[in-house]
Amino acid sequence: MKTKNVHVLPGPNGAPLYVLMTYAQYKELTGKSTAKTGKAPAVKAATKSRPPANVPSEVLKRIKQDNIAPMRAWREYLGLTQVQMANRLSVTQGAYALTEKRENPRPSTLAKIAKAMRITPEQLDI
Numbered sequence: 001m002k003t004k005n006v007h008v009l010p011g012p013n014g015a016p017l018y019v020l021m022t023y024a025q026y027k028e029l030t031g032k033s034t035a036k037t038g039k040a041p042a043v044k045a046a047t048k049s050r051p052p053a054n055v056p057s058e059v060l061k062r063i064k065q066d067n068i069a070p071m072r073a074w075r076e077y078l079g080l081t082q083v084q085m086a087n088r089l090s091v092t093q094g095a096y097a098l099t100e101k102r103e104n105p106r107p108s109t110l111a112k113i114a115k116a117m118r119i120t121p122e123q124l125d126i
Contacts, residue, residue: 012057013064055123063126070126071100074117088116 006025011017021029062073075085086096089112099105099113107121114121 012055013060055126060126069100069102070124071105071113074119074124075100078117080117085113085116089113 005022007020008016009018009020056077059070059073059077062068062076063070066073075082082096082100083093085100086093089096091099099109102109105113107125110124111121114124117124
C-alpha cells in the first residue's frame with residue numbers, strides 16, 4: 001500500500017489518535033469494496049484501548065506517566081480530597097482510599113464514583 005498523503009493526527013496528549021488517508025487507500029487497507037452500494041463501509045467504534053475524547057490531557061498524563069489510578073487522577077484534577085469523595089459516597093475515608101487503589105473496580109462502583117465526581121463512567125474507565 002502506498003503511504004503517500006497519509007497524515008497522523010495527534011490527540012490531546014500528543015500520542016497519535018487519528019489517521020487521515022484517501023478513501024482509495026482505506027479500501028486497499030481494509031480490502032473492502034463499495035461497488036454494490038456506493039456507500040462507505042461502516043467504521044468500527046473505538047475500542048477500550050483509546051480513552052474517551054473528553055478526558056483532559058492532565059488526567060491522562062497522571063495515569064500514564066505518574067502511574068496512578070484513574071480515580072485518583074480524576075479526584076486530584078477536580079481538586080477533591082479523599083474525605084470529600086468519601087462524604088459524597090457516604091463511606092469512610094479509609095473505605096474510599098481502598099476503592100481508589102483497586103485495579104479493577106466493579107462497574108457499579110465506577111458508576112457511583114463517576115456520579116459523585118460529576119463525570120461519566122466511561123471517563124473513569126481508562
